[in-house]
Amino acid sequence: MRYSANHKLETQEKLLQSSALSAKRSGFSTVGVDGLMKAIGLSGAAFYSHFSSKDALFTAIVERELGQSLERLGGQEGQDRERLERCLKHYLSMAHVEQPESGCALPALGAEIARSDIQVREQAQMWICRLQDSWAQILGSDSLAWSILSQCVGALVVARMLATPDVQRKVLESSRDEIGRQISRQP
Template sequence: MVRYTKEHKQETRQRIIATAGRRIKRNGIDGSGVATLMKDAGLTNGAFYAHFASKDELVDTAITDQLRTLHTNVVEQADPGPAGLEQVVRWYLSPDHRDNPVDGCPNAALLDEIARSGDTTRQAYTDGVLVVIDGLAARMTPEDPLASRVKALSLLGLMAGTLQLARALTDRQLSDDLLEQGLHNALALVNRKPES
């Protein structure tokens, strides 16, 4: 029997998490069975339980990982302040993001399923999305990010809802128009001065 190093086991676990995150964004949580997830990772079903106690544990971990990836690859890479926030909004509400859900934000791909999931999945989502929200809020009001947390959450909701609807439409021009209007609305929210 071959014994693997700790590093190999951790690399394998991360490969399972990353491939599961992409698959559940494509097919949904319920549309992604353990056999399919493990096949995507190039592993057997039997290897699954060496890394996770259940599919729910993997889903929770994958959602957290996808939100961390969104934060690291999009939010953290954006410029500081309002210019960076505009970069994030323009990426989020782009035709490229609409057309590539597997490589995009887990919010637009999974919110409806997460809302119907159990407490652990919803908590994993909440914890992960707060990291993204705090990154957006820090660009809204760098001097007091917590003051903009709810506004940042509202912005994410506007963007995710617009993207979900744009993905659902069969009329490409209508979908493009919706993205453009969503971009206009999101930027108006971003640039709106706080009420005194």
């Protein structure tokens, strides 16, 4: 059977999308190549026609997911403080806690990125610095942008670690309140 010219690209896109969802839900290292390929209906042997290694797939996932996070959280020109505050409110929400696969990759994959090779960490650094820079331009403060970015990711990680929704909500509300105070102090 002959495949269309776009078949390889379409399959690679399915693999990236499926693997990213799986990684954000359960971790990347928990699933082998066979499991990743089975999720899209192919054998493990087909994997290597799309990526040279599982690490290469992880690098592509990090680039894709952090690029999407930048688009959602701050990549638009002319973004204002009001829009940023709405994004942060959504980021620090129970929906984001309960659905890691549809949210930012940093809280879900941060520990795995930190343990990855330099190429993955450099890729993550590039996207994180771009996000921080866009927030710094809006907020007028480089350090405040780093602080808020770190607090958002940390709050989401802590909330996901907790067992009860009531305590998770307290973590999120406390973080939203503190970030709101920090932003309101900026001119």
